[in-house]
Amino acid sequence: MKNLITRTLALALATTAFSAWADHAGHSTQHQPVQVEQAWVRATVPQQTATGAFMLITADTDSKLVKAASPLSDKVEVHEMKMENDVMRMRQVENLPLPAGQAVELKPGGYHIMILDLKEQVKEGDHVPLTLTIENAAGQQADIEIQAPARALAAGNAHGAHGQMQHDGQSHKH
Ligand SMILES: [Cu+2]
Known part of the structure; x- marks a missing residue:
C-alpha cells in the first residue's frame, strides 16, 4: 500500500511539473520557463512559396528548439543562414x-x-499560428503555441526594415 501511494504521488508531481513547464502561451507577463517575444513572419507576395519566421526565444534552462510546425505548411524547418566566402548560404x-x-x-x-x-499567401496583418517544440536538458519536450503577426519586408523604418539578407550577414546591431 505504501508503495502504491508513493508511486502515485511521484507520478502526480511529475505531471504537474511537466504541465507547468508546458503551459506557455508566448506571453512574458509572468515568469515562464521559455519565453517567445517579438515574433513575426515575413508577409509574402502571390506565388511566393516560402517565408521566414523570426523571434526572440529565451529559455530558463539549457534547452533547444527541435521542431516547428504551422497549419500553413507541412514543411517547416529550422534554418541557419550565414556568409560563406561572400555568399549567403542557408541550411537546415x-x-x-x-x-x-x-x-x-x-x-x-x-x-x-x-x-x-x-x-x-501570408498577408500583412495576418497572424500565423506556429507551434515550437522545445526540449529541455532532461529530454522533456513541450510545445509552445504562438501567433506571429505578418509584416511586409519593407515596413517603413520599423524594426523589420533591417531584413535585407545581403546586409544582415555583416551588420551587428544591439
Ligand atoms: Cu531558410
Missing part, C-alpha cells in the same frame, strides 16, 4: 541551442524558421 539545422537565460534571436540573415510549400 537539426536543432537550435537555447542556452539558459540567453535570448536567442531568430532574424533575417541568421537563424530563422523556414515555412516552405506555403498553402496560402
Whole structure:
C-alpha cells in the first residue's frame, strides 16, 4: 500500500511539473520557463512559396528548439543562414541551442524558421499560428503555441526594415 501511494504521488508531481513547464502561451507577463517575444513572419507576395519566421526565444534552462510546425505548411524547418566566402548560404539545422537565460534571436540573415510549400499567401496583418517544440536538458519536450503577426519586408523604418539578407550577414546591431 505504501508503495502504491508513493508511486502515485511521484507520478502526480511529475505531471504537474511537466504541465507547468508546458503551459506557455508566448506571453512574458509572468515568469515562464521559455519565453517567445517579438515574433513575426515575413508577409509574402502571390506565388511566393516560402517565408521566414523570426523571434526572440529565451529559455530558463539549457534547452533547444527541435521542431516547428504551422497549419500553413507541412514543411517547416529550422534554418541557419550565414556568409560563406561572400555568399549567403542557408541550411537546415537539426536543432537550435537555447542556452539558459540567453535570448536567442531568430532574424533575417541568421537563424530563422523556414515555412516552405506555403498553402496560402501570408498577408500583412495576418497572424500565423506556429507551434515550437522545445526540449529541455532532461529530454522533456513541450510545445509552445504562438501567433506571429505578418509584416511586409519593407515596413517603413520599423524594426523589420533591417531584413535585407545581403546586409544582415555583416551588420551587428544591439
Ligand atoms: Cu531558410
